[in-house]
Amino acid sequence: MARRIRGLVEARRTWERLAYDIGDELRTARHLVGATQRQVGAAIGVSPSEISRRELGKSRHLTGERLSVHAAAVGLKLWVKLFPVGGGVRDEGQARYVAAFVARVGRQWRVTLEAVMPMPADLRAVDVLLVNGALRIAVEIITRVGDLQAQIRSAQAKARDLAATRLILVVADTHANSRALNAVESTLVPAFDLDARRVLAALAAGRDPGRDALVLLRLRR
Numbered sequence: 079m080a081r082r083i084r085g086l087v088e089a090r091r092t093w094e095r096l097a098y099d100i101g102d103e104l105r106t107a108r109h110l111v112g113a114t115q116r117q118v119g120a121a122i123g124v125s126p127s128e129i130s131r132r133e134l135g136k137s138r139h140l141t142g143e144r145l146s147v148h149a150a151a152v153g154l155k156l157w158v159k160l161f162p163v164g165g166g167v168r169d170e171g172q173a174r175y176v177a178a179f180v181a182r183v184g185r186q187w188r189v190t191l192e193a194v195m196p197m198p199a200d201l202r203a204v205d206v207l208l209v210n211g212a213l214r215i216a217v218e219i220i221t222r223v224g225d226l227q228a229q230i231r232s233a234q235a236k237a238r239d240l241a242a243t244r245l246i247l248v249v250a251d252t253h254a255n256s257r258a259l260n261a262v263e264s265t266l267v268p269a270f271d272l273d274a275r276r277v278l279a280a281l282a283a284g285r286d287p288g289r290d291a292l293v294l295l296r297l298r299r
Contacts (some may be wrong), residue, residue: 088201098135100145105133107152121151173248175219176205178297179248186210186284196238204236210284216242221250223258230269244290246277251296259294266292 108118115129117128131137132148140148142219146156182191193207193216194200206217216237220229230247237245247270249255261270271291280287 090197092199094135097137097140101133101135103154104148104152107149107154108133111153113152118148118151122147134289171221172205172219174297175221175248175250175295177187179217179219179295180206183278183281184208186282187215195236197239200239203237204233204240204242207240207242208281212243213286214240214242215244215246215286216240216279217246217248219248219250220255222252223249223255224256226262244287246281246290247292248288248295249292251294256294259292 085108104279108115115126115133119126119129121146128137129148132145142156142158149156176191187210190207192203192205194203204216205219207285208215208217216233217240218229218233218236224230233245233247245291249259259266266272269290271287271289273291274293274295277287277291277293
């Protein structure tokens with residue numbers, strides 16, 4: 079939980095830096111079009127003091143829509159792109175699968191939950207990192223298969239940046255997930271070991287499963 083809180087604090091600091099940079103761009107663009115703060119404010123229906131706060135990166139009322147309109151008034155176009163970093167708020171279902179997986183295989187490993195990337199300001203994290211000597215296994219829990227190729231790429235990038243020896247994708251064994259995986263099984267075989275029983279047995283013994291793997295995991299009742 080402490081890592082999660084640090085991530086939220088860093089996100090707020092990131093926005094503070096972005097707000098300052100955005101304000102500088104708004105001010106520079108206004109100067110280029112030869113407009114005063116009063117003129118820009120009149121054009122978009124806000125006070126000159128609010129224009130000043132925005133240009134200083136200190137506005138408390140700047141929504142995305144308002145920023146887009148302000149940018150258009152000074153000849154700019156707003157474009158926003160969000161990038162997945164992981165480490166979002168974990169739902170109860172995912173937490174149960176993490177706990178079940180660790181209980182089943184974690185005795186022979188040093189277990190780290192939400193293992194963060196070693197790069198500064200990188201907020202991504204893998205759900206579980208298993209370490210036994212030089213062997214490092216990144217584990218990502220997928221409770222719902224969506225865009226599977228995107229989910230795999232994201233997990234592979236995190237495993238690479240953590241210098242993990244192996245990547246294990248643990249997928250909740252639901253009817254919907256099973257159908258989704260069955261539809262693309264032939265494309266998964268070259269990259270992943272799909273023998274869940276063999277892979278889980280190797281991990282429970284503290285051994286390298288030998289390949290990256292995708293494991294369907296059913297919660298025990």
